Amino acid sequence: MPPCPDEFASLYIRHERKLYRYVASLLVCHSDVDDLMQETARVLWQKFSEYRRGEPFLPWAQRIAYYEVLNYCQRQRTRWNHLRPAVIELLADTRAKHNDLLEAQSHWLGKCLEKLPENDRLLVKQRYSGEGTLAAVAGETGRTSNALYKAMQRIRLALLRCVKKGLKSEGWE
Amino acid sequence: MFADPRHDELVNLAFAVCDDAAGDADIGRLESLLATDPVTRLLYLQCVELHLELNDRFGEARVCDDFETRYEELRRHFVAFNAESSLPAPFPPPPVVVPPMPAPSSLFVPNVLLSVCVVGAVMLGIGIMIGLRDAPRQPVMATPPPSVTKILPPPPPQTVFVGKIVGMVDCKWDEGSFAVHSKAVALGCKYALTSGVLEIRYDTGARVILQGPVTYVVDSRNSGVLSAGKLTGQVTAESARGLTIRTPTATITDLGTEFGVDVRADGATSAHVFRGAIEVQADTDQDSVGRTFRLTKNESVHVQSRRSVIRHGQADPAAFVSPKQFDEKLVLQQSRAVRWQAYSRRLRNDPSLVAYYTFELRPGDNAVLPNLSSVGSRLDAEIKGAEWVDGRLPGKHALRFHDVNANDRVVLPEPRRFNFPGAFTVAIWFRVERFTEPGQALISKGGFESWRLHRYRETNGLDFSTTDGARAIGRQANIVDGCWHLAVAVYEPAGDGAVKSLYIDGRLEAKKTLSSIRKSNKAVQLGGNNPAGASRNLHNFEGEIDEVAIFSRALSAKEVAAMAAAGDPSDDTVVQRSAENHGP
Numbered sequence: 016m017p018p019c020p021d022e023f024a025s026l027y028i029r030h031e032r033k034l035y036r037y038v039a040s041l042l043v044c045h046s047d048v049d050d051l052m053q054e055t056a057r058v059l060w061q062k063f064s065e066y067r068r069g070e071p072f073l074p075w076a077q078r079i080a081y082y083e084v085l086n087y088c089q090r091q092r093t094r095w096n097h098l099r100p101a102v103i104e105l106l107a108d109t110r111a112k113h114n115d116l117l118e119a120q121s122h123w124l125g126k127c128l129e130k131l132p133e134n135d136r137l138l139v140k141q142r143y144s145g146e147g148t149l150a151a152v153a154g155e156t157g158r159t160s161n162a163l164y165k166a167m168q169r170i171r172l173a174l175l176r177c178v179k180k181g182l183k184s185e186g187w188e
Numbered sequence: 189m190f191a192d193p194r195h196d197e198l199v200n201l202a203f204a205v206c207d208d209a210a211g212d213a214d215i216g217r218l219e220s221l222l223a224t225d226p227v228t229r230l231l232y233l234q235c236v237e238l239h240l241e242l243n244d245r246f247g248e249a250r251v252c253d254d255f256e257t258r259y260e261e262l263r264r265h266f267v268a269f270n271a272e273s274s275l276p277a278p279f280p281p282p283p284v285v286v287p288p289m290p291a292p293s294s295l296f297v298p299n300v301l302l303s304v305c306v307v308g309a310v311m312l313g314i315g316i317m318i319g320l321r322d323a324p325r326q327p328v329m330a331t332p333p334p335s336v337t338k339i340l341p342p343p344p345p346q347t348v349f350v351g352k353i354v355g356m357v358d359c360k361w362d363e364g365s366f367a368v369h370s371k372a373v374a375l376g377c378k379y380a381l382t383s384g385v386l387e388i389r390y391d392t393g394a395r396v397i398l399q400g401p402v403t404y405v406v407d408s409r410n411s412g413v414l415s416a417g418k419l420t421g422q423v424t425a426e427s428a429r430g431l432t433i434r435t436p437t438a439t440i441t442d443l444g445t446e447f448g449v450d451v452r453a454d455g456a457t458s459a460h461v462f463r464g465a466i467e468v469q470a471d472t473d474q475d476s477v478g479r480t481f482r483l484t485k486n487e488s489v490h491v492q493s494r495r496s497v498i499r500h501g502q503a504d505p506a507a508f509v510s511p512k513q514f515d516e517k518l519v520l521q522q523s524r525a526v527r528w529q530a531y532s533r534r535l536r537n538d539p540s541l542v543a544y545y546t547f548e549l550r551p552g553d554n555a556v557l558p559n560l561s562s563v564g565s566r567l568d569a570e571i572k573g574a575e576w577v578d579g580r581l582p583g584k585h586a587l588r589f590h591d592v593n594a595n596d597r598v599v600l601p602e603p604r605r606f607n608f609p610g611a612f613t614v615a616i617w618f619r620v621e622r623f624t625e626p627g628q629a630l631i632s633k634g635g636f637e638s639w640r641l642h643r644y645r646e647t648n649g650l651d652f653s654t655t656d657g658a659r660a661i662g663r664q665a666n667i668v669d670g671c672w673h674l675a676v677a678v679y680e681p682a683g684d685g686a687v688k689s690l691y692i693d694g695r696l697e698a699k700k701t702l703s704s705i706r707k708s709n710k711a712v713q714l715g716g717n718n719p720a721g722a723s724r725n726l727h728n729f730e731g732e733i734d735e736v737a738i739f740s741r742a743l744s745a746k747e748v749a750a751m752a753a754a755g756d757p758s759d760d761t762v763v764q765r766s767a768e769n770h771g772p
Contacts, residue, residue: 143246
């Protein structure tokens with residue numbers, strides 16, 4: 016008898032975002048993440064009968080997603096924009112060890128965004144909102160893509176420093 | 189600038205990767221850096237996480253999506269997915285897409301073509317995984333044997349929806365089962381309740397009312413397997429005629445009627461007819477295999493396992509929930525939800541309410557627990573690992589904290605806001621089926637540093653423990669029963685010291701005097717007692733929580749009783765009386 020799709024859909028959607036982040040962190044070609052998530056979801060559903068009820072769903076799903084990433088990169092190895100499997104494995108190990116820290120980071124990001132100068136915050140919002148390619152933002156603001164790119168690098172670096180400082184104050188780093 | 193200049197380079201490369209702006213040489217260099225040490229890899233992951241978090245915060249695509257919509261989207265997809273087993277359609281993508289940096293147009297691939305390519309590629313990948321799934325991780329990605337690639341993927345499970353759940357009353361799910369989220373009922377779905385009542389309405393029109401404790405599996409368009417517990421079946425439509433219930437010792441087939449089936453732990457089956465007629469086929473040992481009985485109104489038959497004892501008797505309608513009684517329960521349950529909603533709305537106007545979490549899902553972000561007090565989203569809490577499940581009333585949600593090792597918790601922001609200079613009250617709805625460790629905490633602010641509401645040692649009692657060690661222990665109320673309970677901890681300065689009280693389900697369980705409570709810079713946590721960065725698995729809760737309110741004043745005993753009455757998912761008479769008389 017097939018597994019119950021309601022149960023799977025319910026579990027999957029509850030953990031979908033975290034799974035997405037996991038996959039994205041192992042792929043250097045972020046435009047591939049959506050495709051790989053589709054395939055990972057399909058494989059998860061096919062293997063759902065192997066999932067033991069009561070076991071945390073996310074680690075189980077991440078294990079499968081991990082191999083999906085490896086296989087995907089292996090298949091795409093003629094393209095250079097994928098990491099080698101050995102490096103992906105190292106990244107996955109590091110992520111597993113520091114999962115709590117990475118989750119805590121989002122809390123501090125909110126605080127750090129509040130500290131940004133208004134113009135910088137606006138730029139971040141433009142970049143990450145619906146139509147936010149830098150080309151589009153450049154068109155709206157009259158600045159060059161190159162200048163905006165440098166500005167975004169500077170802002171994200173500032174956010175990263177702020178977040179790391181906050182984490183350190185809580186004893187994370 | 190970072191102390192290590194390589195880290196500056198790494199950060200630049202990481203963000204270039206996030207923007208899809210890294211070239212081949214960049215990727216090569218990034219690989220070299222990532223291979224150096226764990227600190228570098230962590231820094232890279234932090235960059236990526238920051239980028240993804242910004243996507244989540246500002247991406248418009250996510251805002252329009254909500255849990256229910258996404259859920260229905262996925263569920264519908266299964267039907268199409270299974271109907272196209274030869275070439276499955278791609279799974280609906282997550283609703284998260286913020287356009288990357290300008291990408292070369294040559295990378296554009298039409299969606300359909302991409303889907304076909306990806307599916308084909310995944311089939312290849314699955315073959316590799318099947319062949320090598322038991323091998324250690326590293327060798328998996330060594331060059332796979334060519335022959336393995338010929339292995340076809342397993343066929344996708346076929347899903348057929350055959351009915352829906354039309355109502356649930358006070359359902360508690362058995363371990364290993366799951367809380368039903370959707371109303372759709374598919375073949376193979378198992379419903380295991382330890383208590384409560386649930387109705388499945390088959391598309392044929394047949395009604396099956398399950399009474400917990402019960403285990404039932406839907407195995408065809410008009411039948412099911414009852415392995416333990418009770419059900420009531422009702423067939424009024426011609427299309428539902430022939431509803432069949434299989435048990436370990438009998439097969440009951442409806443002939444147009446209302447009937448009850450009771451399966452005991454040893455498999456013995458009793459079938460009762462309340463209206464119309466049924467056919468019972470005994471499936472016991474050689475003496476009675478194939479023996480079929482036709483029962484009519486007010487008759488019953490008992491089929492004993494092993495010894496094949498078959499007794500005829502009178503039907504016992506009082507032992508089963510009738511369709512009419514179930515409908516009445518549903519109406520009552522809805523009225524409880526309406527009553528709580530009215531109470532909750534009034535509560536939000538209380539100016540002393542600092543934080544209020546009703547466990548509503550925020551569309552598009554199920555990692556956030558929204559605060560509904562007047563303080564607003566500044567006090568939205570962060571969910572770490574805990575899983576959304578059905579709450580104690582229809583339409584409500586709760587969070588399940590899995591076990592002590594899962595380290596699930598919810599972290600409230602602004603720790604200093606919860607260092608109250610005077611009185612305060614903490615109210616929390618929860619349910620627990622078992623305690624596994626001493627001191628498992630429902631809610632905590634710095635543990636011993638300030639205050640917490642937790643299991644007292646290895647007992648089944650709760651403890652409102654505070655800095656000075658003066659305990660207020662609610663030993664009397666049995667809270668380890670899988671039912672919803674309200675715990676309210678009240679702290680109030682008095683004279684040179686203070687008084688703390690602990691209420692369970694609106695009743696005062698314990699009251700103690702103490703000197704005072706120390707302030708703590710630690711965040712308030714639900715389900716955990718761990719300060720950030722501390723050792724893991726310390727006093728984690730295992731159970732469910734579905735409402736939390738924190739006040740900057742001491743609630744009176746009357747107010748606590750009103751809160752318990754208004755939110756109680758089971759009590760009827762007391763609830764209405766108290767809620768009406770003692771609203772916030």
